[in-house]
Amino acid sequence: MSRRRHQPEPGDLIKIKRSVYQHWALYLGDGYVVHLTSADEGIRCLSASSDTTLSKKAKVKKQLLKEVVGNNDWEVNNKYDRSRTPLPVKEIIKRAESYIDREMSYDVLCENCEHFVTMLRYGKSVSDQARIGFGSILSFGAVVCAGIAVACAAFVSPRDKSREKK
Template sequence: MASGKRDPQPGDLIEINRGIYRHWALYLGDGYVLNVTPVDEGAPSLLVSTMSIFTRKAKVKKQLLKEVVENNDWKVNNKYDQSHTPLPVKEIIQHAELYIDMEVPYDVLSKNCEHFVTMLRYGEGVSDQAKIAIGSMLAVGAVAVASTVLVGLLRGKSREKEY
């Protein structure tokens, strides 16, 4: 563990920086986390979200934190504690352990790794990165529509001048 990080406690959310996205896990204790992985267990962790997008399924695994993190930066991040009340730790861990080795539905926008671990911690799945992705898609869509309308208007005006 890098210096300056606080030691995770059972029930903590672990945020792992994978570069283009954040992978989330739930700390169980004794160096282990629970996280969703591709159904194909042989796939590298970088492909977790990509593979799960296409299969729409993920497998819940209990793994050592250091194996899940690999060479990526990570931190304890219980960022929703201000807006959601965490369940009792014993309840979080008991509920989490029921999922070990189960296949679960996976969807980047509504059932991703962050939704999964926040559901365990708070009883409700929450994902800021999904909200940001949805907002970005809406913004891109709005720009595309506005561009199409503008091009249509410009074409219409240029046609008027030609006649």
């Protein structure tokens, strides 16, 4: 059974804790959420780990929260309210409902499910998950490059000093 911090209100962001990432939805009311999910009807949600590509097609769906959550833990998480002002609830819901059944692009770094629901709630998309994930990729890349440079330097032998004297 899934757990939650408190009962969601219309317009709330819902963070669903998956094994490797978090899936995000927006609560509409009456037990329903809207979320960005795979355009393939057989796949419940998108993640960077579910495919080797970072870009794909997605579809906006209205579903019962309990169906989207499954056995995963979830919570209301309006964390961006500290730095952004939410739109009026009626506007959030109207915007969300206007996207239902639309096909959209999906990119794990700049057009993911968190970007989508924050765009609905605040009028501007944001994703800490993508920013932190992208930062990790860059950090890992820097470490790999530094390691390659050190390895290359180890194979380059210093000039033979005895030859320089001749």
